[in-house]
Amino acid sequence: MNIRQGSLAIAFLPTDCKSTMENTFDVLIIGAGPAGSSAAILLAGAGWSVALIEKQLFPRRKVCGECIAASNLPLLSALGVGTEFERRAGPALRKVAFMRGAHTALTELPPATRSGFAWGRALGRETLDTLLIDKARAVGVQIFQPWSLNSVRGGPGAWRCELKTVGSKASATLCAPIAIDAHGSWEALPTGRDEGRRVHRATDLLAFKANFVGASLQDGLLPVLSFDGGYGGMVVADGRVMTLACCVRRDRLEALRHTAPGVSAGEAVEAMLRRECAGVRKTLSTATRPGAWIAAGPLHPGIRVHNDDGFFRIGNAAGEAHPIIGEGMSMALQSAWLLCAELLGAQREERVHTAGDAAWQHLARCRYARQWHQRFGPRMRLASLFAHASMRAPTADALLMLFKAWPGLLPLGAIWGGKTRCAVDAATIASLTALRGTI
Numbered sequence: 105m106n107i108r109q110g111s112l113a114i115a116f117l118p119t120d121c122k123s124t125m126e127n128t129f130d131v132l133i134i135g136a137g138p139a140g141s142s143a144a145i146l147l148a149g150a151g152w153s154v155a156l157i158e159k160q161l162f163p164r165r166k167v168c169g170e171c172i173a174a175s176n177l178p179l180l181s182a183l184g185v186g187t188e189f190e191r192r193a194g195p196a197l198r199k200v201a202f203m204r205g206a207h208t209a210l211t212e213l214p215p216a217t218r219s220g221f222a223w224g225r226a227l228g229r230e231t232l233d234t235l236l237i238d239k240a241r242a243v244g245v246q247i248f249q250p251w252s253l254n255s256v257r258g259g260p261g262a263w264r265c266e267l268k269t270v271g272s273k274a275s276a277t278l279c280a281p282i283a284i285d286a287h288g289s290w291e292a293l294p295t296g297r298d299e300g301r302r303v304h305r306a307t308d309l310l311a312f313k314a315n316f317v318g319a320s321l322q323d324g325l326l327p328v329l330s331f332d333g334g335y336g337g338m339v340v341a342d343g344r345v346m347t348l349a350c351c352v353r354r355d356r357l358e359a360l361r362h363t364a365p366g367v368s369a370g371e372a373v374e375a376m377l378r379r380e381c382a383g384v385r386k387t388l389s390t391a392t393r394p395g396a397w398i399a400a401g402p403l404h405p406g407i408r409v410h411n412d413d414g415f416f417r418i419g420n421a422a423g424e425a426h427p428i429i430g431e432g433m434s435m436a437l438q439s440a441w442l443l444c445a446e447l448l449g450a451q452r453e454e455r456v457h458t459a460g461d462a463a464w465q466h467l468a469r470c471r472y473a474r475q476w477h478q479r480f481g482p483r484m485r486l487a488s489l490f491a492h493a494s495m496r497a498p499t500a501d502a503l504l505m506l507f508k509a510w511p512g513l514l515p516l517g518a519i520w521g522g523k524t525r526c527a528v529d530a531a532t533i534a535s536l537t538a539l540r541g542t543i
């Protein structure tokens with residue numbers, strides 16, 4: 105059963121919001137990365153009134169390795185952006201390498217198990233995120249951009265969010281019975297709850313990305329880079345532009361900057377990679393970098409899907425894996441689908457109109473969190489092990505020896521890391537796609 109526009113909101117909102125109906129929605133989604141935009145498309149497609157709040161103007165560059173595992177391609181297709189993805193994305197990713205110092209271990213990647221989409225590909229975030237938000241707009245999502253969530257009051261059943269525009273003094277109040285946190289993990293959300301100021305630690309991971317043209321990276325090759333105090337990756341994405349993204353520990357970065365005063369942090373990282381990794385040196389020998397390095401962090405790998413603050417969380421807001429396995433966007437897209445299946449009752453007997461009720465939301469959050477742990481817990485643990493081993497010389501050297509001796513370990517890691525199997529089953533994809541079709 106589909107709900108009609110705004111019917112959840114009218115039933116559950118406090119009276120002060122009922123008087124300004126233009127600001128009342130069934131659901132508020134904070135953040136229009138792959139997680140937020142996917143959830144917005146699915147819920148709007150099922151007839152919900154959706155407000156999607158994004159503080160940055162698109163297209164925008166984002167720190168990311170930009171590889172989309174093949175397991176996500178059926179989801180992008182069902183969201184209505186598959187054709188554009190196919191048209192624009194870089195070459196099919198069929199090989200993986202582990203590069204450390206002077207050495208490279210190289211092997212084939214396994215194909216994905218679901219029909220039609222065997223290989224992952226890379227697409228710049230300026231393009232992917234814009235495709236998704238444009239689709240959300242096209243299916244009737246009301247987009248507040250560039251607006252930022254400023255404060256939150258209320259709770260499940262009656263949320264009241266204050267927004268302000270970025271770059272002007274305009275503000276707005278949006279109300280909804282359901283709120284989804286899809287704001288990522290690199291900044292605090294102003295929920296009014298004191299999340300505490302994080303102290304800088306030597307082990308903090310800072311993330312960097314730059315694009316290069318004319319690089320001599322083989323098409324379809326996905327090298328994972330290992331170096332002391334960090335890890336990274338390279339890939340050829342859309343328009344034959346190469347993306348180099350990496351994470352560096354704060355203590356290593358400080359040491360690098362100390363020895364290279366006057367250059368940006370990204371440039372110091374690039375100089376180190378050229379110096380210490382033969383694979384990077386060779387790849388960049390023919391390349392130019394048309395833009396600046398961009399940076400983000402510190403990263404917060406870990407699980408926070410089940411919180412007591414009443415938000416439903418998807419994407420990095422729910423949990424962030426170490427990006428060494430390049431599965432963050434998979435988890436963003438797939439967690440959005442899992443949550444929407446829960447909210448839309450696609451797999452249950454309950455009726456959708458109960459979704460505004462606070463007690464129902466609590467149960468739904470528990471059910472969704474349980475699924476999240478089952479589907480993503482193993483790859484979070486694998487990513488953490490692989491990341492920590494790759495950043496320390498003794499374990500990283502051991503990994504290199506293992507990968508050279510048994511090349512099959514790398515594709516096995518890709519399978520364990522979730523690259524070949526989607527966490528959303530085919531029946532759920534079909535039922536949510538059918539809901540979209542009925543509007």
Ligand SMILES: Cc1cc2nc3c(=O)[nH]c(=O)nc-3n(C[C@H](O)[C@H](O)[C@H](O)COP(=O)(O)OP(=O)(O)OC[C@H]3O[C@@H](n4cnc5c(N)ncnc54)[C@H](O)[C@@H]3O)c2cc1C
Nearest residue numbers: 135137138139159169170171253287288419420430432433
């Ligand atoms: C170095 C590196 C390499 C990576 N490589 C890969 C890879 O190759 N493949 C892969 O799948 N993943 C990769 N990832 C992970 C991937 O980038 C993230 O997991 C993914 O972006 C998470 O998507 P999301 O939608 O949850 O959040 P995000 O993409 O972070 O989107 C959140 C959005 O919310 C907005 N926002 C934040 N706060 C507010 C607010 N208060 N109000 C309104 N809007 C707000 C932000 O502007 C942003 O647009 C990498 C990450 C790093 C750091």
